[in-house]
């Protein structure tokens with residue numbers, strides 16, 4: 237697989253949506269957040285995904301958030317690529333969001349599968365993605381595969397093969413499954429031009445293993461919090477220093493594990509990670525219901541657990 241200029245060989249931060257105590261979206265806080273990410277070497281964001289609580293937001297909120305990220309990321313000195321997640325339960329709104337993403341200048345877009353009336357076959361999923369993708373034919377489209385959350389579990393190699401002559405702007409998949417064998421088959425699948433599809437890995441705590449089989453880029457929650465850890469992991473990996481690379485993966489795994497200890501079934505680690513972001517410089521506020529914010533005693537316990545893993549020593553520099 238040769239290197240191509242239009243491919244992402246980088247960490248894409250899945251962004252949180254800052255909220256006010258009353259639950260409203262805090263658009264103003266995105267300014268500081270974008271700068272926080274830039275300062276840590278982030279060049280790409282993935283907006284309104286799982287981390288951004290995209291499926292808990294109204295269509296108009298999603299549009300405002302997208303516009304805010306794009307406006308900030310077009311300012312000189314603050315450039316970033318902005319990928320927008322447009323999927324949800326309402327197909328009409330998904331189409332509207334896809335069109336909107338292209339209109340306001342998103343660099344790429346992505347969609348979850350239908351979330352309630354789920355597709356029964358991989359062909360139905362391909363057809364759904366075709367209709368979404370063609371709303372913004374000028375920008376690349378990535379299917380968002382996250383079977384643990386959506387329960388839509390088709391084999392992604394089959395999805396790519398069946399999409400090959402059907403979805404012309406399908407760039408690849410945001411691959412948030414832990415099945416690296418399936419991922420490796422996808423990586424070797426070619427599109428109608430004979431090029432490899434692009435797979436963006438979504439299990440941050442396993443990224444070293446994904447790199448080992450040929451993934452180049454990744455999208456995830458924790459790239460929004462501790463990107464330096466992953467940049468150092470990648471550097472060590474590229475230099476062939478596997479033990480050193482693994483030591484960074486273990487930091488990431490410790491962090492993910494601690495956050496899951498304070499998560500709920502509803503939001504996984506997200507309520508905890510949103511709290512952590514507020515502790516390290518960006519006011520992210522509470523998550524939106526049905527996720528619940530941590531109570532005061534959980535916040536204290538989480539801080540203790542973060543101290544156990546020395547998180548505050550390494551989070552900003554990576555070590």
Ligand SMILES: CC(=O)N[C@H](C=O)[C@@H](O)[C@H](O)[C@H](O)CO
Pocket residue numbers: 250286287382385412438439440441455456457458492504505
């Ligand atoms: C469910 C979820 O939000 N998955 C994310 C990406 O897709 C990941 O970035 C995870 O949050 C992360 O790998 C921790 O498990």
Ligand SMILES: CC(=O)C(=O)O
Pocket residue numbers: 250251282284285286287288438455456457
């Ligand atoms: C976690 C992730 O990649 C998302 O926010 O969708």
